[in-house]
Amino acid sequence: MSDAEIAVRDLTIRYGQHVALKGASFEVRPHEIFGIIGPANSGKTSFLKVLNRMDTFTAGMHFEGQVEVGGRDVRAWRNLYALRRQIGVVFPLPVGLPLSVYDNVAFAPRLAGVRAKADLNVIVEGCLRRAALWDEVKDRLNALGSLLSGGQQQRLTIARALSQKPRILLLDEFSIAVDPVTTMRIEAVLSELKAEMTIVLVTNLVQQARRLADRTAFFLMGECVTVAPTEQFFLRDADLDPRARDYVEGRFG
């Protein structure tokens, strides 16, 4: 058993015959922000889906190889739902549950058995603050979550992902609908959250990976080309795969 938080060995992901990721192997260490960059269609989202076994929803999606979370193969969990409770996910487009702002954030804690209003209040406020949303919604906690603006809804899903204190947080292009100022505030929060959890950050913004990620993987056309400390991607003389260098310097993709 390695002490990696996430260990991936020879992971191949297929949709029917179509291969979305082939033979990827790498590790994500505890309490790091692990960036994944790469052009569209390279298998980034597919990888995140495997981590919390969302492949069970997707007809035709299969994977081979080994994926361990916390030292345990994700297929070996006897209670799949317990695995998912360990992992918070933020999707690229906000998916608000058809509930009020408050109830969106309180959803998972309630499932976990938190009943006392005072406890829920603390959790909801804490998560909304961390998602840099509290000041904007504190007066309309009972409004429907879907009535918030696009960027606010995105932050609501971040607050929701944090609400069950996950050990791993998966972010898939979270800033796609968020304005730059708010993005910076959330990025600051993510740097703090590292102390409590491991973060996998899929991003189309190379500079965002540069600002946040300790180490970064470069995916290209279903291949995990490189995994390296992030600064290596930006050092002139680092020994880096030329395809990764071309990508971060904007020469293709």
Add this chain to the structure above:
Amino acid sequence: MSAPPPHPDTAALDRRDLAWYVDKLVAVLVFVGGVSAVVFIVGIFAFVTHEGWGFVSEHFSLRGFFGSIRWAPTSTSNPTYGALALIAGTASVTGLAMLVAVPFSLGAAIYIAEFATGRTREVLKVLVEMLAAIPSVVWGFIGLSVMNPLIIDVFNVPIGLCVLNSGLILGLMAAPIMTTIAEDALKAVPDTYREAAEALGATRWQVTRRVVLPAARQGLLAAVLLGVGRGFGETMAVLMASGHAINLPTSPFDSVRALTATIAAELGETAVGSTHYQALFALGIFLFVVTFVINLSADLIVRGIRKT
């Protein structure tokens, strides 16, 4: 870097908790619910087949059953069991009913779901749902006492209990339910599709025709099928409005007799196990098979559409 302790807690977290067991229990319960529906259907089919089998194995011939219009089970000298007229009766009435109901109900559903707004929409929906709750005897009564004299007057025919009468009645009867189901299918199409298409400058009708209707086609087909099934299986209204005369219809003003009406009218007067009794069950088998085939082929058609 000091290595954090390797995960002592994952094994402890991977417990099957109460929620897990509840989930499995519910899965079993809904499975039982689903299976029991199948069991009932199979059971009914087995019963009907069992009761009708004596007829099918001893008296049944393709020509005698499907090729003859002589349905005379009570004749003492020469009882005959030709179902052709009954089949034609049911088919003509159902066909006319669908001719009436499909355009009306789809039109109403499109209006309610896509064009009407606010108050109008709510009022219409409630009205349609109320129409769907009218019992079939009432429809039959309307056929008998309103439509009948109307048809006699307008078309100058001797009797108004006919294909036209029962087809119209059946169509009006099926339309509200079809409207409700079709409207649900249209409403299930996400508004984001409409927004995306309208943002491209598409008119309301263009959005409906090119985006909403294709996306909802499965639900719409289900609505039509339900209507066909309703028409096929409806007994009381057809019994009252069709004239109940054994006849191969050649014009909408001919009286006909439907399969279901025949069973309903005659089953009570036959001795259990007699040939007549078994022949009525054979009609039941036929109804069952036809309904099954209609549903199956519609399902296959939808799958075909979905692929392209």
